Amino acid sequence: MKKYLILSILSLLILTGLFFYQNAKINDGKLHLVVCDVGQGDAIYLKTPSGKDILVDGGPNDSVLNCLTNNMPFWDRTIDLIVLTHPDADHITGLVSVLERYNVLHFVTSKTTKTTAIYKKFLNALEKEGLELKYVFAKDRIDFGDGTVSNIIWPDSSLFNSKQIRESGVNEYSVIQLISYGNFQALLTGDAGSLVMDEIAKDAGDIDILKIPHHGSKTGMSDYFLTEIKPEAAVISVGAKNRYGHPTQFSLDLLSKHNVKTLRTDKNGEIEIVTTGPDYEVYSN
């Protein structure tokens, strides 16, 4: 018995050390934006300067859980907000496991729906967690109270009939957010196409980081869009050797034409952007 007592005390000491280490590393008063390496899909984790946890999409599998494990301290099992950009499988699947394993406080999405089995499973998980579908539209604003703001710039509420919920072409109704903290601005685009991007380009304005729309597909963005938003760096969330040929050469050429430093999850793994407001740094594995 004495042996186990000694081991438990040792464990407690290591845990205390781990607590201080993770606390100092993670709660550093900066905004962290992590593009998770989840394969062919999207999952983006944000930690605000005051320690709020936000997850934008969950990717096509459970890899998002590894991303959360790597970026959240071991005692933090609460996610303050999940934003689902649209209900396609490569954005929603991982969220089922997240809802099962984490305490999720708020959930918002676009006013779209799907009849797929995984979407039904997701709705069940949402209900079990006691969350309702809450829709967001352009001009909505989510203030995290520490200088971090999510400005919703798409979809426009005028696109929806009052009762009808979109079932087809859900990509174009993706929730698009402009995340800002101090001077730092990142545009998270979901899977919307270039027509939508051209439409919102003026609202987005000059930004620092762009999450490339629709995994770098041919229809994701235009020359005009990049000219308007002038991103300094871009991140493509994409699976290695995916069957869609993402990212397309067209997108890569366009980015190189505009001198946008581009990172890809299939080549760079998990990509993290850490910002103090005025400055930011980009890390990858």
Place this chain on the structure above:
Amino acid sequence: MKGSLIIFYVFLITILILRLHTFYSNQKTYTKGQEISFETQILSFPKTYTFYQTVYVNLDKTTKVLIRTDLDRQLNYGDYVKVSGTLDTILLSSGGTIFTLNNPEIEANFRENNPFLSSVYFIRQKIIDNFNSSLDPVSSSLLLGIVFGIKENMPKDFLDKIQITGVMHVVAASGMNVTMVSGFLFYLLGSLLKRQFAIALSIFGVIFYTALAGFEPSIIRAAIMGILVFSAQVLGRQQYSLNTLLITGAFMLFLWPQFVTDTGFALSFTATAGILFIPLFFQKVKNSFTEVFITTTSAQIATLPILIGAFGSFSLLSILVNALVLWTIPVLMILGAVAAFFGFIFKPAAVLFLYLSLPFLYFFEQTVYLFSELGVVVTFDNVPWQFSAGYYLLLISIILFLNKKNEKVFNS
């Protein structure tokens, strides 16, 4: 005495052969394209993919079938289902073929009616949920594997690494888990109660644990073997245990003839034999720290040809990895069991014990990650039976020789 024992074994073997013969000559055969309908209980964890789920079920006592169906109906461990469909086959990457049913009709998704079992399944699920809600997926699944042999939720890449580094036995419900549960209960109760009561209660504890671990044939088998080892250890009568082991093995084959072709049964049986006889030669170096290592190495020595035959590979580093991580198993079993218990009455205490287990789990995981990268794995395409036969003859000879030597030392 010796003569009557030989007659007894001849009699036992004859009965067993008769039993196996009648069992196998009355088996149904299945073919691709055949329409079938059967009732079964789901005794493996369904796996969910983006658009469908798969689950292995028993078509009959000797045949498994992989069901692939949509996600509309949630299939759960322990459910009783009636399945109708057309049999198909798929070729596995290992070369074998298995039967499959694509989108069969699945009726009456009813839960376990037996109140004891349904409450056990409820408890089991609650423990899984509790562990999952406090620990990361790898740590949670590792702890569930170590304490209860539940490894269905384990991320596949980690499971592969566990296999590569040769510590799979740690996360499988095995005789070792059962021996530890019984040993721990006996140790705890032994100081409070009379020896006989402590043994009886420990065995009851093992039965409950077996139920919690899922009552699968493999776990029942592990429990029977585990109780055997435990009793032999407590009673200190190793000389009787060979007969007990052989009779138990024969008895189990009589009840479940399908075990005769089951790798799991062969592993359980040889591992138990190894644990019973090989540690006798390590008495001098045996202490509370080396005990687990000796036990596991004994089991590995005894099962080596079967492991290689079944998995086609053997990690040369596995002995080193085992030596590094095995000391964490007893403490993780205790912390995990206490956390599982508190999960029902006082959640914060459960969380505390789960956190206390984290440093040990991290150490275990990092060791596995490190050595899986080094990966000195010896692969074998085919193990000739002559190798296995020669290996076991040599092993038995060594055991008999050393045993004789030991006896001489004791007698002189």
